[in-house]
Amino acid sequence: MSVMPNPEPVAAPGGRPAPGPEPRPGRRAAWRRFLRHRLAAAGAAVVALLVLVAIFAPVLAPYDPLAQDYSAVLQPPSAAHPLGTDELGRDVLSRLIYGARLSILAGLISVGIALAIGLPLGLVSGYVGGFWDEVVIMRLTDALMAFPSLILALAIAAVLGPNFTNAMVAIGISLSPTFIRLVRGQVLAVREHEYVEAGRAVGAGHLWQIARHILPNISSPILVQVTLSLASAVISEASLSYLGLGTQPPHPSWGTSLRAAQGYLTVAPWLAYWPGAAIFVTVLAFNLLGDGLRDLLDPRLKT
Amino acid sequence: MLQFLIRRLLLSVPVLLLVTVLVFMLIHVVPGDPGRAILGPEATPEAVAAFNRAHGLDRPLHVQYLSWLAGVLRGDLGRSLVDGTPVSTLIAQRLPATVELAVGAMLVAGLIALPAGILAAVRRGTAVDHASTVLALAGLSVPQFWLGILLILFFAVRLRWLPASGYVPLTVDPVQNLKTMLLPILVTGLRESAVLMRMMRSSLLEVLRLDYVRTARAKGLGGWGVIVRHAARTALVPVLTVSGLQLAGLLGGLVITEQIFVIPGFGRLIVDSILNRDLITLKGAVLVAATMVVAVNFLVDVLYAWLDPRIKVTGGARA
Numbered sequence: 001m002s003v004m005p006n007p008e009p010v011a012a013p014g015g016r017p018a019p020g021p022e023p024r025p026g027r028r029a030a031w032r033r034f035l036r037h038r039l040a041a042a043g044a045a046v047v048a049l050l051v052l053v054a055i056f057a058p059v060l061a062p063y064d065p066l067a068q069d070y071s072a073v074l075q076p077p078s079a080a081h082p083l084g085t086d087e088l089g090r091d092v093l094s095r096l097i098y099g100a101r102l103s104i105l106a107g108l109i110s111v112g113i114a115l116a117i118g119l120p121l122g123l124v125s126g127y128v129g130g131f132w133d134e135v136v137i138m139r140l141t142d143a144l145m146a147f148p149s150l151i152l153a154l155a156i157a158a159v160l161g162p163n164f165t166n167a168m169v170a171i172g173i174s175l176s177p178t179f180i181r182l183v184r185g186q187v188l189a190v191r192e193h194e195y196v197e198a199g200r201a202v203g204a205g206h207l208w209q210i211a212r213h214i215l216p217n218i219s220s221p222i223l224v225q226v227t228l229s230l231a232s233a234v235i236s237e238a239s240l241s242y243l244g245l246g247t248q249p250p251h252p253s254w255g256t257s258l259r260a261a262q263g264y265l266t267v268a269p270w271l272a273y274w275p276g277a278a279i280f281v282t283v284l285a286f287n288l289l290g291d292g293l294r295d296l297l298d299p300r301l302k303t
Numbered sequence: 304m305l306q307f308l309i310r311r312l313l314l315s316v317p318v319l320l321l322v323t324v325l326v327f328m329l330i331h332v333v334p335g336d337p338g339r340a341i342l343g344p345e346a347t348p349e350a351v352a353a354f355n356r357a358h359g360l361d362r363p364l365h366v367q368y369l370s371w372l373a374g375v376l377r378g379d380l381g382r383s384l385v386d387g388t389p390v391s392t393l394i395a396q397r398l399p400a401t402v403e404l405a406v407g408a409m410l411v412a413g414l415i416a417l418p419a420g421i422l423a424a425v426r427r428g429t430a431v432d433h434a435s436t437v438l439a440l441a442g443l444s445v446p447q448f449w450l451g452i453l454l455i456l457f458f459a460v461r462l463r464w465l466p467a468s469g470y471v472p473l474t475v476d477p478v479q480n481l482k483t484m485l486l487p488i489l490v491t492g493l494r495e496s497a498v499l500m501r502m503m504r505s506s507l508l509e510v511l512r513l514d515y516v517r518t519a520r521a522k523g524l525g526g527w528g529v530i531v532r533h534a535a536r537t538a539l540v541p542v543l544t545v546s547g548l549q550l551a552g553l554l555g556g557l558v559i560t561e562q563i564f565v566i567p568g569f570g571r572l573i574v575d576s577i578l579n580r581d582l583i584t585l586k587g588a589v590l591v592a593a594t595m596v597v598a599v600n601f602l603v604d605v606l607y608a609w610l611d612p613r614i615k616v617t618g619g620a621r622a
Contacts, residue, residue, distance in 0.1 A: 039437070143593075146596045146597050147589070148593075150556050150558055150559070151556050154558065154573060158577035159329060159582075235444075239447075242562075243558065243574055245577065258446075258449060261452070265467075276453070280441075280444055
């Protein structure tokens, strides 16, 4: 049991049970695995599409996402503006497309930060053990995990000052305890394997051991966690921006757009549909991909 | 059991101490000085210096920390920089709405998740199971502020059945309170049910493989009889643990729901204190949020040990 309260959308704690003997092996099990592959594949396809949209945003967007047009304020969807215009006459579709950039970037940077904190600390904790592990790193992790993660991110973002970069730092820190724990646990499990002991016996150095024997063997669960954390990070960035503490206007973050849309619900409800749908689809895609990868790569994680 | 209680309690102490250090560091070891951060860039250097002196912010950090900690231990979280109200009073005013929201949401979550989780486990590998997995993932992925806004659009703006906001305390007008809290409770509960449903499913699947379930089946108990009378009860133990942890997370982290539906709860206190640059209130509220998590974790562990005597505390117990 290492389940902690986490209001963020990481995969459900616990997940599915260890793969015991299937009640009815054969066609049904194969079908089930195929379906799960398909879900993962669907997730991967959507993620790939989003990355393409993010890269080619300038080509795809019909308008400049920041260009204001006071003659076309709060217009419903039309031929000129397929998703309508916002309160400043900006094209909703163009802002949505550029928002993909911010969201994907937000996910990559903050998960990168979480990994940069969690991987070395988890490695030291698991590999070195002793004082640094039990007294310093794990207790610090316990304390960090005591904070509801959005609150931790909020507080850090607030203290550093609300902007996109600081939001990434805040989200990265709030995601890092999960990585510390995961990496530590995996290292502890792998450390006792024969190939690591064999390496020790022939006098392999610690860094060599870590680079050659440990890291490659713990990469699958880390990859799974990275994918699921991307989902968390995207929704956290949107949440911080929705609260006004992440990306600041006029940048077209999906969360910022939703925050603005809430003021025009009765006159321009379409403003609220699209940014939220975009967040939903992005987060769902990462979650599907992560969930599928977990099934495919690492059955141990299912317990 | 008493030994377990004491050991477990002792394990919480260093974590709580570390939490106070982290909260303190978060607010004080920021780049720049706290007076400047609170008063803003417009303030004169003299005003900042005077502010720092008045609030003891010019003393060495460890002195500030120890005096703050001494206050915290006495239940004194300081006074709001906005109007001088004790932070503990502010928190006490804001908690009832959040507690109602959190408890209501967990009830909704349980009502959805338990039957759905049981059904998914029993019908493992079927379309029902897959549908519930996809639905749970969707529930985890939907941004709460969007779901909240959509529900407001539908129930408040279009149908005019429920108010979009306008919190009324339960003690003042229970009917109106329920009307305003229904949508926020639903939005939060749906999300939490996704987590809980997956837990119920995996827990029940594990139990269904155990010997005593097979024995009960061999004795001739029918499918649902075994599941309801024997298996589901055992499977509920870890599910209870998770829901306890979820509840703790909600008590401290309902920021988003409270923001959408304009509920004057604990989460909004945190957001308001950030927007007002009221770092004293922020410090107190964040500390209380983390302490609630540690406390509920402790209670959950005790409950767990009581329900399942096989559990013994081991070195790396959770905080």
